[in-house]
Structure formats: C-alpha cells, structure tokens
Amino acid sequence: MRFRRLLYLATFLMVPALSAVTPLIAIPAITSTAGARGWEAYALGLSIGSAACVIIELGWPLTGPQRVAAEPPGRRWATLVSSVRTRLLALLVLAPLAVLVAIALTRITGASYTITAALMAATSAATGLSGNWYFTGVGRPLRILTSDALPRALLVVAGSIAVVNGAPLQTIPAAFLIAVLFSPIASLLLARHEREGPTRFRLRDDIATIRGQLTAMSGRSIAALYAALPITLVGIFAPSALAAFAAVERLMRMSLTILQAVPNALQNWLGQARDPAEIRHRVLTVIKLNLALGLVCGVGFAVLAPWISSILFTGTVVVDPLLAAASGTVLALVCLTRATGPLGLIRYRKIHAVTISAAAAAAVGVPAICVLAVFYGAVGATLGGVLAETTAAVVQIVVLARVMRRRT
Known part of the structure; x- marks a missing residue:
C-alpha cells in the first residue's frame, strides 16, 4: 500500500x-x-x-x-x-x-x-x-x-x-x-x-x-489579473523592464507548475473525507505541507534563478539576485494560497471566499504592479505581486479559521 x-x-x-x-x-x-x-x-x-x-x-x-x-x-x-x-x-x-x-x-x-x-x-x-x-x-x-x-x-x-x-x-x-x-x-x-x-x-x-459555474469562474477570472496579466501590465507601463520581468515570471510559473503536483495529489484524498474532524485534520495537513514546500522552494528559487536564467535565456536576459528573491517570495505565497483556497476553502464549500480573496488581491496587486513597475522596473512589478499574494493569503486564512472554528 x-x-x-x-x-x-x-x-x-x-x-x-x-x-x-x-x-x-x-x-x-x-x-x-x-x-x-x-x-x-x-x-x-x-x-x-x-x-x-x-x-x-x-x-x-x-x-x-x-x-x-x-x-x-x-x-x-x-x-x-x-x-x-x-x-x-x-x-x-x-x-x-x-x-x-x-x-x-x-x-x-x-x-x-x-x-x-x-x-x-x-x-x-x-x-x-x-x-x-x-x-x-x-x-x-x-x-x-x-x-x-x-x-x-x-x-x-x-x-x-x-x-x-x-x-x-x-x-x-x-x-x-x-x-x-x-x-x-x-x-x-x-x-x-x-x-x-x-x-x-x-x-x-x-x-x-x-x-x-459563475461564482468559481469569477474568482479565478479576477485572480487572472495578478496571476496571468502582470507581463502584459509591465509591457504597457514599463516596456524597458519587460524582458527581465517576463523571464523571472516565466521561471517562477514553471516552478509552480511542478509544485502543483502536491495539491493535485491531495485533491482526491481531501475530497474523500466525510467526518468533520477528519476534514479539519486533512485541511490542516495540506496547509502545513504546502507552507513548508513554499518556504523551501522559495529560498531555492531565489538562489538558483540568476544562474538558471543565464543558461536558459542564452545570455539575452539577466535576472539579478534581488529580482530572484522577490519572485521567490511570490512563489512561497502562491504555494500557501493554493492550500488555503482551492483545497481548504473549497472543501468547506466556501467558493465565494476564494472569489473575495481574488478580488482583494487584484484590487491591491494590479495598481501596485503598474505603479511600482514604473519606478522600480522588474523588481517593483514583482513586489506588486508579493502584495497581491499576501492580501489573498490573509483573506483566505481569516475566512478559513472562522469556518473551521464553527465546524468543530
């Protein structure tokens, strides 16, 4: 077994x-x-x-x-x-x-x-x-x-x-x-x-x-503003930073694609829980696993991204250590919100809470990316992403904590 x-x-x-x-x-x-x-x-x-x-x-x-x-x-x-x-x-x-x-x-x-x-x-x-x-x-x-x-x-x-x-x-x-x-x-x-x-x-x-499906779609659609559109926003507001930002963003998204294996593997296991105590235990377990995964991989990304980018982009685009560190922080936060939102909140049937967290993150992240990109280039745009993901994490954790207290 x-x-x-x-x-x-x-x-x-x-x-x-x-x-x-x-x-x-x-x-x-x-x-x-x-x-x-x-x-x-x-x-x-x-x-x-x-x-x-x-x-x-x-x-x-x-x-x-x-x-x-x-x-x-x-x-x-x-x-x-x-x-x-x-x-x-x-x-x-x-x-x-x-x-x-x-x-x-x-x-x-x-x-x-x-x-x-x-x-x-x-x-x-x-x-x-x-x-x-x-x-x-x-x-x-x-x-x-x-x-x-x-x-x-x-x-x-x-x-x-x-x-x-x-x-x-x-x-x-x-x-x-x-x-x-x-x-x-x-x-x-x-x-x-x-x-x-x-x-x-x-x-x-x-x-x-x-x-x-509108409720679930609206949450993911709003999330797209700060998960899929940052490259487009940087291209509009800070074209000179586009190549570097797109490079580190792509590296981070490829890393997150690999890390998606963990929440994917836990979907079936979490969905089979029926007893309230067992649901709570499994939700907390997947959050702890994804948080640990995010911290380790975020640090690893910050260390390795500059070296990998120099090889992958054949010297055409450079990712400096500060940009890599900011992007590693985004990576760690995304790992956390994948557990608190699509796993935890969805298991408790709180789809609307995922939508609210996405809306809050977009409200913070979109203007932050645009403004910070103008003044600080690729690093500023990435810090805008950090603010967006932090907002989403805070909203999801607060709602999830309240739901879990009521269900126990």
Whole structure:
C-alpha cells in the first residue's frame, strides 16, 4: 500500500515536471534565433492567452476535482462532457479577442513578431479546454500524461528543433496549438469507459451550467489579473523592464507548475473525507505541507534563478539576485494560497471566499504592479505581486479559521 501511494505521488510529480520542462526547450530556441524581441512577443501572447484561459475554464479546475471524486462513474462522465461543451462555447468567444489584444499590444509596445504573439495568445487561451482537472479528481495522473503532457512535450520539442534549423518563430506556438487541441479529445476518449447510457445535452443546459459555474469562474477570472496579466501590465507601463520581468515570471510559473503536483495529489484524498474532524485534520495537513514546500522552494528559487536564467535565456536576459528573491517570495505565497483556497476553502464549500480573496488581491496587486513597475522596473512589478499574494493569503486564512472554528 505504501509503495502504491509513493507511485501515485511520483506520477503526479512527473506530469507537471514534464509540463514545466517543455518550455525550457522552447525558450533557448526563441532567444537564440529571435533575441529579446522574440521572447517579448512570445511572453506577451502567453500572458494574454493565459488571462483568457482562466475565464474559458469556467472555474472547472477549482470545483471539478473534488466534485468528480465524489460522483459515480456515469455522473462524472456527464460532468466531463458538460465541462468540455461549456468551455468550448467560451473559447469561441474569447480566443479571437485574445488574438486581437495580442496584436494590438505588440504594436503598442514596439515588439516584433506579431504573428507569434497572436498564435501564442490563441494557444494559451485554448489550454482552458484541458481535461487535466478531471483526471486529478478521479486519481488517474497517468492519463494526464498521455492526453496532455507528453503530446505537448513532443510537439513543442519538434517545433523548437525546426526553429533552430531555420523555420519561422511561429512554428513553436503552432505546434503547441496542435497539442492543446488534441488534449480535450484525448481526455474524452480515455474517460469514455465511464459512460453509462446516452448523454444528452442542449444549449439551454449548457447555459444553465455556465451560470452555475459563475461564482468559481469569477474568482479565478479576477485572480487572472495578478496571476496571468502582470507581463502584459509591465509591457504597457514599463516596456524597458519587460524582458527581465517576463523571464523571472516565466521561471517562477514553471516552478509552480511542478509544485502543483502536491495539491493535485491531495485533491482526491481531501475530497474523500466525510467526518468533520477528519476534514479539519486533512485541511490542516495540506496547509502545513504546502507552507513548508513554499518556504523551501522559495529560498531555492531565489538562489538558483540568476544562474538558471543565464543558461536558459542564452545570455539575452539577466535576472539579478534581488529580482530572484522577490519572485521567490511570490512563489512561497502562491504555494500557501493554493492550500488555503482551492483545497481548504473549497472543501468547506466556501467558493465565494476564494472569489473575495481574488478580488482583494487584484484590487491591491494590479495598481501596485503598474505603479511600482514604473519606478522600480522588474523588481517593483514583482513586489506588486508579493502584495497581491499576501492580501489573498490573509483573506483566505481569516475566512478559513472562522469556518473551521464553527465546524468543530
């Protein structure tokens, strides 16, 4: 049993690790062939598309894992299909908008490679169709590997090799897009054995489902302002700091992708608790684990980021120690809020509290990033992120403490 649990955790770690390593191959290909301008266009498209992606997800990665963990097979198949249909409707509306914004911003900021930025915006937006949250909830991490992480890695590697050998820069986001569109199709195929009888859906049902997800979606959508848009904000208010800020932000997000394995692995375990005392015990356990993880990895990031960036960005972009330390602080805080919010508060069905914390963080973080970036460049923008995440953590901890006191 212990070996099986270790294998389960190792699989959850392997999936985000592969997802994080994949861009490591693309970045040197971008900076060595297109320099800082190519990197800025790629990062802008990624940032804009990521913001759209959060809305396109409709809150399913927030509420879905624990929901399907408690559902019988036939019902959770219907949940998966409903989620794909509703997210596809959102994608058809928001992806074109993301592309237009990417084109406009590359021209406003003076960045080149407009097609690359537009393609990357569309690709990043389409990642909202992923079924990864479903396989997280049902405890099948290997299916995330086969439906999403592995195809993405193979195609991005192929695109990067092609660019190094003379293909245009947009080859990388184009390859990425193919992998992203493959993911929801593969997810449905891998989960089809859980189907029990015909599943019928109508547009009216889809709209009702979207309305039901609005609370979760609003929280994640607001969070996008300080989780996905900082690169865009820096590009507008402090263009000279864009390359360095985008570099450290990307390194931090790749680190967080790997660290996501821990809360992902705990989703199913936490969702299965039924007794109030057991729920409390498990919530406190996941918070302690994620806090310790954040502290250790935050310090590690601060120490290693300057060295890694010099290799990864082929000397084109420099991340200094102060910038790395500020970003490491953000990383540690995100690890904490992943436990207090998507795990703790969601387990107690306090989705609105996650929304409130996101709104508070955005209210603090967005102006802080814009103002501090103008005066202190990349370091200032990162400190704005520290203020945002601190605000979110305080709100979540206060609400969670009150809920846990009432439930005991």
